[in-house]
Amino acid sequence: MTGPGAAKTHGQGARGRNMTMVNDRVARPRGMVRALCLATWAGLMTSAVPFWPVNAQSIQSTQRFDTIDVRGNRRIEAETIRLYSGLEAGKAFSAEDLNLASRKIFATGLFSDVNVQPSGGTVVITVTENPTINRISFEGNDILDDDTLNTIINERPRRAYTRGGAEADAQLIIDAYRQSGRYGAEVKPVIIEQPDNRVDLVFEVFEGEVTEVESITFVGNKQISSRRLRRSIQTQEANLLSFLFTSDNYDPDRLELDKQMLRRYYLEHGFVDFTVLSAAAELSVDRTGFYVTFALDEGEQYTYGPATVSTQAAGLDPAEFEPLIQTTEGDTYNIRDVEKTIDEMTFLAGQKGYAFIQVRPQVVKDEVNHTISIDYQLVEGPKVYVERIDIRGNTSTLDRVIRRQFDVVEGDAFDSRAIERARQNISDLDFFSKEDVRVEPGSDDDRAVVVVDVEEKLTGSLSFGVGYSSSDGPIGSFVIAEDNFLGRGQQVSTQFVISGEYQSVAFDFFEPALLDRDLGAGFNVYYRQTDRTDESSYNETNIGFQPRMVFPLSESGDLEVRYRISQDEIDPIDRSGSQRTSEFIKAEEGTRLTSSIGYTYTWDERDDPVETRAGWLMKISQDFAGIGGDSYYVKNVASMKGFTSFLDGDLVLSAEVEGGALIGFDDDTTVTERFFLGGDTFRGFTYGGFGPRDRGTDFSGHGVDDALGGNFYAVTRLQASFPLGLPDDYGLYGGFFADIGTLWGLDSTSITSANGNQTRTVDDAPNLRAALGVSLFWDSTFGPLRFNLAYPVMSEKGDDKEYFRFTAGTRF
Secondary structure (H helix, E strand, C coil): CCCCCCEEEECCHHHCCCCCCCCCCCCCCHHHHHHHHHHHHHHHHHCCCCCCCCCCCCCCCCEEECEEEEECCCCCCHHHHHHHHCCCCCEEECHHHHHHHHHHHHHCCCEEEEEEEEECCEEEEEEEECCEEEEEEEECCCCCCHHHHHHHCCCCCCCECCHHHHHHHHHHHHHHHHHCCCCCCEEEEEEEEECCCEEEEEEEEECCCCCEEEEEEEECCCCCCHHHHHHHCCCCCCCCCHHHCCCCECCHHHHHHHHHHHHHHHHCCCCCCCEEEEEEEEECCCCCEEEEEEEEECCCCCEEEEEEEEECCCCCCHHHHHHHCCCCCCCECCHHHHHHHHHHHHHHHHHCCCCCEEEEEEEEEECCCCEEEEEEEEEECCCCEEEEEEEECCCCCCHHHHHCCCCCCCCCECCHHHHHHHHHHHHHHCCEEEEEEEEEECCCCCEEEEEEEEEECCCEEEEEEEEEECCCEEEEEEEEEEEEECCCCEEEEEEEEEECCEEEEEEEEEECCHHHCCCEEEEEEEEEEEECCCCCCEEEEEEEEEEEEEEECCCCEEEEEEEEEEEEEEEECCCCCCEECCHHHHCCCEEEEEEEEEEEEEEECCCCCCCCCCEEEEEEEEEEEEEEECCCEEEEEEEEEEEEEECCCCEEEEEEEEEEEEEECCCCCCCCCCECCCCCCCCCECCCCCCCEEEEECCCCCEEEEECCECEEEEEEEEEEEECCCCHHHCEEEEEEEEEEEEECCCCCEEECCCCCCEEECCCCCCCEEEEEEEEEEEECCEEEEEEEEEEEECCCCCCECCEEEEEEECC
């Protein structure tokens, strides 16, 4: 019953609306009535809680009520509702008190309708209870299973159903799908009524397709091409292989990271005034794709001016720090040079006992000549220590995996650059979707607390690759990998590869920080079958186990030490027709056990390991076989490759020198141990297309044409790559190359027949080969493609030449 003086709250879940009416029978001046109406209307517009004012005539000021009567309740006890209202029998209440009671009851979310009204000396509370949720189910979901969605929503069985709660949960599910890149997802909550005022809550899910980035556009870039900028950020455009990638799914957090990466990229190329004016993502009308646009202001490119060192710390000689300056006057400014200079100066100061020295680069920018002069000031910083390092949010990754990314520990002198390096190290782990490293005040003025907040992400992958090469034909791979095994930061993978020439299965395990030291350790187990009939007449089978350890020797150099034990089988195969297997290979038929130790030293000074434009890379390796087993040899390989660039990095030149020597002991070396050149290692010739070769007829008069490999090789490779002047969207650029080298040397160049009547001899002379050629590189939607057109300018009779070579492959 609703009458004058009733306080009533109507609600349809979260969408319930409240109406406030004033039924005042006391005559007032017209102006006062208008003012009251306006005030009432304003209250309705600003109040978030519905109410129905009690009639002012029924309760002029306050009135005593002896009884509070509750009606309409079925599950909820009357006394509980009285407690919700805040009203107590035997006390006096005003109209506002009853309105407030109505709000309180409705705010519990247990009722769809609340009516509070006075009736004589009784307050009557009439309620309509929300139904109880009997069960919750999901329909149409596939990408996110029921268990996952249950952890996302807040509603639960046996709780009161509210429309607002169901709609809020539907939005939570939509947000979860958006995080997985599905911005077209729709969720509709539906209720199915059951007996006893119960309902089944069903979330009908339309997952939609992954919302991809259809295009990435840069506006305002005049000095650096859009193609290079696209390759410098994480977000990528969708292509024909998009179903295999996640980098082309739209992610607003990734877009923020892209802005930082662009800023960094320009700072590494001399544009110190660069700014990202905006990064906008526009959703297509059909909600299937985003169009991302970066508006840029490049500014001017700067070069280095003079660089000096000054100090305010007694006992430090600036002259000792000047050789550590990594910048050269006239070179293009690169923030990495400055950072490396600061790191090396800070390290030297620490070695001299100055733990709190800070290197502050004072930059003088000449905006007329576009130069930057830097004075590296060595100043005594505040004596602040790291009190502790707090790590939060790592639900699966162990604390120690994150702690070992820091160069500082509790009690060390605080170093802001070390904290920034740790943040970058944590990001480089690629274990987390978000990471935040910040500094908070400690328990005292000279104490600082480092706080690390992370959000875990999936680090396992199930992937496959496809490719094609002129030598191997179609190639397929299937890889199961986990980069953070058991949260320990360990890498585990199983790989299956199959092609027209070989099949392999491999299992690899690697611990990057053995005993939490800067020491990596792991092992590899493999089985491989290789068809060598293209270059020789045999098949090769290898089964092996190889443990290894890796540790740094310097900032740019590391050493890998390994042991290998393998069973290597040579199975001679007569080719079709009259072609037979070389007597040299037949003599090596069978299985050998190889037990060897070896090492590889790598010194990497490249500016970027993927898109290298400057620097150099050196590798030296040796393997010693004969620690048991059937093979006895020393195998040496060394290479040096340098890079430089011109025309703002568009023209990249590289030169590489590589050589190897295999020295056998006791027995001759075998064809599986010797070196082969050709294909990608020496363009213009097929793999095994030149070098020592058994050609002619065997002891039975059949034809023979088998590559035997060589014990020694030396090769020089020169290459240039450059844009073709086509639109960046085409992804095409060209190149020139020149390869020159030789492959020679056998332990024995002759072999005698079993009856001793015949002898065969092969030529293993170090004759030079050389080839010139052009390349076309295409960053296609299928992945990177390379077309080589080569012409051998130095060759020998009988060499197998290769004028055209096409390689393609995508790894994901």
